[in-house]
Amino acid sequence: MELNDPLHKVTFSVTWPPGTTFGVGTISTLGARAKARGATRALLVTDAGLVKVGLAEKVAGHLRSAGVEAVVFGEVKPNPTMAEVTEGVAMLRKDGFDFLVALGGGSSIDAAKVMSMQLLSGRSIEEIETKGVDDAQGTPIPFIVVPSTSGTGSEATTGALVKDASGKKYLVRSVRCRPAESILDPELTVTVPPRMTASTGMDAFIHALGSYTNVQVNPIGDICAQEAMRLVNANLATAIANGADIAARSAMMLASHLAGIAISMKGNDAIHGLSTAVESVIDCTHGESLSALMPHVLRFNLDTAAPRYANIARLMGSGGKDERELAANGVEAMIGLRDRAGTCRHLAELGIRADMVERLTALAAKGRSTQINCRRPSNEEIKALYEAAL
Numbered sequence: 001m002e003l004n005d006p007l008h009k010v011t012f013s014v015t016w017p018p019g020t021t022f023g024v025g026t027i028s029t030l031g032a033r034a035k036a037r038g039a040t041r042a043l044l045v046t047d048a049g050l051v052k053v054g055l056a057e058k059v060a061g062h063l064r065s066a067g068v069e070a071v072v073f074g075e076v077k078p079n080p081t082m083a084e085v086t087e088g089v090a091m092l093r094k095d096g097f098d099f100l101v102a103l104g105g106g107s108s109i110d111a112a113k114v115m116s117m118q119l120l121s122g123r124s125i126e127e128i129e130t131k132g133v134d135d136a137q138g139t140p141i142p143f144i145v146v147p148s149t150s151g152t153g154s155e156a157t158t159g160a161l162v163k164d165a166s167g168k169k170y171l172v173r174s175v176r177c178r179p180a181e182s183i184l185d186p187e188l189t190v191t192v193p194p195r196m197t198a199s200t201g202m203d204a205f206i207h208a209l210g211s212y213t214n215v216q217v218n219p220i221g222d223i224c225a226q227e228a229m230r231l232v233n234a235n236l237a238t239a240i241a242n243g244a245d246i247a248a249r250s251a252m253m254l255a256s257h258l259a260g261i262a263i264s265m266k267g268n269d270a271i272h273g274l275s276t277a278v279e280s281v282i283d284c285t286h287g288e289s290l291s292a293l294m295p296h297v298l299r300f301n302l303d304t305a306a307p308r309y310a311n312i313a314r315l316m317g318s319g320g321k322d323e324r325e326l327a328a329n330g331v332e333a334m335i336g337l338r339d340r341a342g343t344c345r346h347l348a349e350l351g352i353r354a355d356m357v358e359r360l361t362a363l364a365a366k367g368r369s370t371q372i373n374c375r376r377p378s379n380e381e382i383k384a385l386y387e388a389a390l
């Protein structure tokens with residue numbers, strides 16, 4: 001890979017998420033938007049937490065006031081499993097739904113995406129992972145996404161991550177089952193607790209970082225990634241300290257979306273590659289596992305990614321006497337961002353033990369995110385990264 005390739009030497013293409021509405025209060029447009037897409041009866045896929053705080057009913061109310069029937073499916077768990085997906089698909093099949101809404105963090109959005117893929121294709125998750133669903137007959141169920149956290153950017157991507165009963169993770173993709181629209185209303189995020197604000201915010205930053213520095217070429221994705229990193233760096237601490245700060249919440253929501261667009265164009269890096277393996281072996285919070293791994297992957301990448309880390313240092317406000325020093329300062333600035341966010345520093349805190357490292361290494365080596373890292377790690381190097389992050 002040549003970093004900062006001249007444009008006349010690169011080839012790239014972009015697909016954008018089809019429709020995005022951003023703004024404080026824009027959730028009130030959900031009913032009219034669903035109606036305009038022909039909705040008469042919608043399944044609202046969400047989690048028990050959002051049912052409990054009343055947000056699910058509030059959002060369902062916006063559908064009902066536009067004359068769209070709405071049924072809440074509040075069963076999605078963190079790190080969703082096929083059990084919830086199967087239950088949702090059964091409801092969609094038998095109860096006459098013609099519309100899908102996902103409300104929540106990445107888990108609800110991913111579960112709803114997989115429901116849509118399975119409803120369209122009738123395929124098992126194994127088949128969807130290997131064959132996809134883009135050749136399936138018929139029309140996917142229309143689908144609007146309403147994120148309630150700022151981090152996953154899942155509303156902007158074509159992928160979804162889901163587990164089976166044994167804990168095995170499947171990464172599935174479909175352009176056809178990409179949400180038709182997303183409504184990004186920062187007001188929905190003001191009640192997100194500080195620790196979740198921190199871990200989801202780090203996820204957004206690490207999406208942008210990974211997409212910006214991996215071997216994939218896409219200058220438009222790079223622009224989205226750089227702005228996402230700038231916004232997270234400038235706003236995450238405020239959003240954690242004062243959740244009601246709507247300016248910081250708005251900046252974080254836009255950052256999460258831009259980072260989601262960046263990974264939809266370019267993918268992630270080894271931080272996500274190694275973290276996905278961790279999350280297959282234990283149940284833990286995505287952003288926490290990423291946070292523990294980030295410093296070690298950054299140092300491993302430093303020589304290869306120096307020009308890009310220097311750019312990141314600049315957009316985070318760091319200086320340096322030359323590019324090499326800037327790049328090293330960029331690494332320290334990124335670690336400082338994590339430290340101020342207060343997210344996890346050691347995988348052992350999440351329940352990872354030394355005797356799991358062999359298994360993690362084998363899993364991580366197979367992951368696409370690991371393989372497109374700017375410096376492709378050998379198995380020995382992956383093992384050393386895990387050991388350092390313990």
Ligand SMILES: [Fe+2]
Pocket residue numbers: 152203207272286
């Ligand atoms: Fe992520």
